[in-house]
Amino acid sequence: MKESTVFLIEESSSRWDSVSSLLRSNDFAVTTFNHPSQFYESYNPRIPGCMVMDLSISLVAGITLAEQISEKGYCPPYIIVGGEPRACDLSRAMRSGAQDFFERPLDGSLFITRVRAALQQDDQLRQQWLADQSVLKRIDSLSPREREILALVMDGRLSKQIASQLDISVKTVEAHRANILRKMHVDSFIQVVCLIANKHEWLESSSSAVA
Template sequence: MTNATSSIVYVLEDDPTMGKWYSGLLQSIGVNVAVYPTGHEFLNMVHPSDSACAVMDMILPDMTGLAVLEKMQERGIWLPVIFASGYGDVGTAVQAMKAGAEDFLEKPLKAQVFLDAVQKALAKSHHSHQIKPATQEVQGLMARLTPREREVLELIMAGLSNKEMAKKIGVSPRTIEVHRANLYSKMRADSLADLVRKGLAISHNA
């Protein structure tokens, strides 16, 4: 468990009201907060920390959140990044996870879901060697999938919507929903981001 008082969450948010919401919520659990309205201001101030993560929107006034993440990686700043976006389509979420995001949350945010994601990201930052995806465990979960479920997982990771998947493999959208529910259960995934992360863990080690 991380020491909350030594942890910091960098928030990239240009809306002052949302910035205050983030700050109040995080400070209520004893986490330090630094809010930046633009990507450039954040990049000029951020530095690696033993226990830190970043929360950012996909769209910022001066650049996209993905561009910020790319520049962080170029500079060797490997902080877990949580994207919070009002544009929560499957393609956007998959794009963020493939770029290296820790999580992807849809706005409007639910306070507890947000705090859980932050705590998980801070734990990864503090004990990254302990909570990296366990490839062998994920492979075991993958082995439980049917060929059709594997196909649906690959299409999800390609960013297709339910309707697009249904059309591509010749089934109804309702059937796709059933396959997705089975995937979440069998892969022990609690969100789309978690499902994609586990799929990527396998593809990167294939």
């Protein structure tokens, strides 16, 4: 497993020397960025970590960053430091993955505790995201007809019913079913249901949905 990283997004490096040192002295791997756009351009959702944002001048830029990263598939938890954000900005930040807000001067001990908690949450959320990505990749390998048949199977239709509805032979339906199991890397449709239960919309996703 890759080492988790604290992505430190700062507006003024001179103000953050002590915080960067604090993080590193507590054995965190730290990578710094001087603007949200710099982090966005280099962000890889498969690298574990959390963000710490010094965005007292432009909190909205940080929130927008988190929202844009989410559109890529996964946004890590983040912590905001400094400034006096409006209540509406904080509400929007929490919806986009913000875990905590710290005013200056920092409570170093509490800050480190919350960073560790953010990294732990990232580990849990990322494992689920990676599992979902694996399933989406398998679904993406299905042909349009196979997705159509899988959706009908998920709705409880039998092969004869599917054949009648799609005006194809039962033998053709069975061939598609076999291909679906092979491409989904499972042995039965019960396992398929367990993978995508209550997520029928995944059958409509395209390859662009997989990071």
